[in-house]
Amino acid sequence: MSTHRASGSGSGGFRAVGQKPPVPYQRGAAGEPVSAGPATTVGEQAARAGWASAPRPSPAHTPPRGQRLPTRGDGRALTVLRIVAYVLTSLASLLFIALVVYGYLLVQDAVNSFPRIFPPGG
Numbered sequence: 001m002s003t004h005r006a007s008g009s010g011s012g013g014f015r016a017v018g019q020k021p022p023v024p025y026q027r028g029a030a031g032e033p034v035s036a037g038p039a040t041t042v043g044e045q046a047a048r049a050g051w052a053s054a055p056r057p058s059p060a061h062t063p064p065r066g067q068r069l070p071t072r073g074d075g076r077a078l079t080v081l082r083i084v085a086y087v088l089t090s091l092a093s094l095l096f097i098a099l100v101v102y103g104y105l106l107v108q109d110a111v112n113s114f115p116r117i118f119p120p121g122g
Helices: 042-048 074-113
Strands: 003-005 014-016
Touching: none
Parallel strands: none
Antiparallel strands: 003 014
16 A cells, blocks of 8 residues: 655645545634534544443453452462572573583583584684
């Protein structure tokens, strides 16, 4: 699909060839009541056209039905889990470093054991 620069557009965006330019909505005067004249927002225009707002889902901080929020007694269990996760992550990091060092030592031993395969300085 070819696009070109939208000429005369305040947004500076692109639009497809043959696409109509966006129609700006009209704002009412500062002292003018909302019921008089054209709708001032897209939501008001939609309401006047017969569109209803969609039901909103529950807020993110509320648990789904059938579940409960953690109580005060859960603090110790979460703290223990956090400590266990920290210790296991630290051990995994130390194991990785130890394996890298061990691999380096194995390669150096192979270089020293087989000078014909690994010539010095190369």
